[in-house]
Amino acid sequence: MTFCDELRKETDIYWEGSFQHPFVKGIADGTLSIDKFKYYMIQDAFYLKHYAKVLAFAAAKCETPEEFAYYTDMAKFITEAELELHHSVFLELNVTPEEIEQSEPAPGAINYINHMYSAVHNGDVAEAFAAMMPCPWLYLEIGLYYKDAKPGVKLYEDWIAMYSNEDFQATIQTQISMMNAYAAAASPEKLAILKSHFKNSCYYELQFWEMAWTKENWVPETVR
Template sequence: MRFSESLKEATGQSWTYSLNHPFVQGIVRGDLPLETFKNYIMQDIYYLKHYGKVHAFAAAQADDFSQAASLAEKAKTTAEAELTVHKEHARILNITDEDVQQFKPAPTAYAYTSHLYRAALSGSLAQMIAAMLPCYWLYADIGLENKGTKTGVEIYDNWIQMYASDEFQESTRDMINLLDDLAAEASAAEKAKIKDQFVIAKEYELAFWEMAYRFETWLSEQKQTKVSG
């Protein structure tokens, strides 16, 4: 079994929960409220800003120039994706520039990006890739599993097909192969750390769906809402 496959196996239950989460299934059925999807997109725009930066950290850490070039390109692609997401969905979801500028992330979005930076500060390229990989891999699986699905909602059809695209699938395979190559040279102790980064990131992927679906807020905001109510 490839090292990457062992990581996916270790997170199997979380993977199943993610694929079947009401947020994802709502998109697939086409009945997820647009306000819920808007909440997700706002959180995701925040996440992608930091996700792209961690790609850049990884590129700087890579000793192999081809790996560095590939990761730098992915950093650029991620930054462009952030702009594309905003441009394509802003009109439909009524997202304004002011909304983006004033946006404050929910606890899970903040914690997930913090986890990515922690991986970056480890100084290990393999640990960085492991922390970034669940995002690629889970979305690629959602795309493949629902390829060709017609939800009846254009914004959801586009979202599914983006992750089902050959380009995204290939980019995901590149990251999987990179992690396997790096793990092949890692010690047992390093492999354990790589696994920890992957497992935690996968849990945050599941938590991200829940955060968006439940409109998660900070505890003080929850208490304030209850008092106001």
């Protein structure tokens, strides 16, 4: 069993929770309200902006030119391709730049981003990678899990197709190989840290769906 096999097995409760979360299932069967999807996309754009910055910080800690190039290329890809996709979706959803600018980041998004910043600032590149990896890997698995779904909503069909295509599968296989290589060079103490960062991010991924499903804000339930 590889290190990534161990990670996947030990965090399966979070993955299954994501597959079965009503937000994700709502995308797959077309019942998710567009309003909730719009909320999710705005929060995700905020998340991706900081994800790209975490990649850049990780690049600064790389020890080889090849590794540095990978992280900087990924940061550029996230900034240009992923965020451009969001912009095209925002046009379909009639979301204005002013609405995005005025939207407040939700607690779930802030917590997840702070976790990744903590990993990259307080650890090495392997620790940063362990905190960042669950996001794309989980999205691939969701895409493959629901690749035959017929939601009947173009935005949702495009979302599923994007995260199940062959290019994305190849990207994740590269990342799995990278994570296994980091683990092979790590001490038992470092392996425990890598697992902790990875597990925490899996938890935050599940919470991200819940955040979008409830349209989470900063008003406590007790005073609503």
